[in-house]
Amino acid sequence: MAEVLDHRFPCDNCGSDFRFDPDQGQLVCDHCGNAEAVLFPARDIVELDFRAAVQARLPEAEIEETRVSQCPNCGAQVEFDADIHAKDCAFCATPVVTSTGAHRHIKPKAVLPFNLDEKAARGAMNGWLGSLWFAPNGLKEYARKGRKMNGIYVPYWTFDADTRTAYSGERGTHYYVNQSYRDSEGRTRTRRVRKTRWRGVQGRVQRWFDDVLVLASKSLPRKYTEALEPWNLSHLHPYTPEYLAGFRAEGYGVELVDGYDDARGKMHEVILRDVRFDIGGDAQRIHQVKTDVSNVTFKHILLPVWVAAYKYRGKSYRFVVNGDTGRVQGERPYSIWKILFAILIALIVMAAAAYVGVSLEQAGVFDG
Numbered sequence: 001m002a003e004v005l006d007h008r009f010p011c012d013n014c015g016s017d018f019r020f021d022p023d024q025g026q027l028v029c030d031h032c033g034n035a036e037a038v039l040f041p042a043r044d045i046v047e048l049d050f051r052a053a054v055q056a057r058l059p060e061a062e063i064e065e066t067r068v069s070q071c072p073n074c075g076a077q078v079e080f081d082a083d084i085h086a087k088d089c090a091f092c093a094t095p096v097v098t099s100t101g102a103h104r105h106i107k108p109k110a111v112l113p114f115n116l117d118e119k120a121a122r123g124a125m126n127g128w129l130g131s132l133w134f135a136p137n138g139l140k141e142y143a144r145k146g147r148k149m150n151g152i153y154v155p156y157w158t159f160d161a162d163t164r165t166a167y168s169g170e171r172g173t174h175y176y177v178n179q180s181y182r183d184s185e186g187r188t189r190t191r192r193v194r195k196t197r198w199r200g201v202q203g204r205v206q207r208w209f210d211d212v213l214v215l216a217s218k219s220l221p222r223k224y225t226e227a228l229e230p231w232n233l234s235h236l237h238p239y240t241p242e243y244l245a246g247f248r249a250e251g252y253g254v255e256l257v258d259g260y261d262d263a264r265g266k267m268h269e270v271i272l273r274d275v276r277f278d279i280g281g282d283a284q285r286i287h288q289v290k291t292d293v294s295n296v297t298f299k300h301i302l303l304p305v306w307v308a309a310y311k312y313r314g315k316s317y318r319f320v321v322n323g324d325t326g327r328v329q330g331e332r333p334y335s336i337w338k339i340l341f342a343i344l345i346a347l348i349v350m351a352a353a354a355y356v357g358v359s360l361e362q363a364g365v366f367d368g
Contacts, residue, residue: 019246047297121306128328153302157259172283216252
């Protein structure tokens with residue numbers, strides 16, 4: 001299960017919470033206007049050894065522990081401060097009450113800071129809702145005036161690996177022959193028919209994979225978060241908690257080994273394309289592939305997503321906005337009344353067209 005963490009840095013002037021402003025590169029207080037520079041350490045983003053992690057041999061400095069509560073609706077886990085006893089789940093707007101529980105997890109190594117503020121994210125979401133046919137007007141208006149959007153850093157795994165693949169298959173070469181046939185009137189005709197000549201082949205391909213990206217969250221539908229791609233991972237910064245000031249960060253719900261299985265699936269698809277290219281010819285058949293994987297490393301990273309969760313007429317709607325590019329995805333709402341009205345209009349138009357056609361025919365317009 002995933003957990004949602006609130007990272008708070010109190011303003012030394014008024015005590016309100018600082019917010020990290022990516023444009024200014026510093027912490028700012030929206031309450032009193034105070035600003036504080038952040039000294040980010042100059043260090044590289046270091047990959048971790050996958051085998052060491054699986055064998056629980058990572059240094060203790062790479063692990064942290066937090067206290068969480070689980071959302072009864074979507075399963076997300078929410079961390080509470082000592083003086084807070086209830087809050088709404090950021091993913092589905094369900095009230096969550098504090099309880100006890102602890103979770104040990106691998107610390108993030110890198111973060112992609114938010115590029116869009118809440119106003120820009122809401123504008124992108126409203127524009128997306130406005131482009132949807134048959135969306136309820138009430139939901140659009142509720143979203144425009146509704147609750148605050150949540151800026152959440154969503155967890156991902158990235159994997160690097162060296163792969164060497166041996167394969168066997170067949171290379172197909174197209175050629176054409178003339179074929180005689182009889183048409184519907186019994187006449188003999190000739191046509192060119194394409195055929196394929198197959199020849200057995202064997203070979204090897206190799207590829208180094210860099211930053212194979214795998215969603216590590218179970219709180220948001222994968223089809224929506226994957227549709228937010230691509231992410232500009234070249235803009236990742238070494239992780240430091242100040243980046244998260246004023247935002248929330250979700251702990252990973254997909255364990256490292258399961259994330260690696262997903263990454264291997266993505267690698268396999270790329271390897272199959274490499275094999276087909278290596279076989280060459282006009283067509284390819286792949287009979288067997290055997291891949292050796294080595295030097296596997298990984299890192300836990302956080303990517304920025306604005307989340308809106310609305311309960312409208314008893315139904316929950318969730319929308320996600322890429323906090324870097326502004327790309328929007330979400331649950332598709334429909335208005336039954338708009339659909340029925342559209343069907344009614346279509347039937348009226350069809351009936352009118354039929355009536356006009358009959359009237360013109362009776363008037364002799366179509367007489368020869």
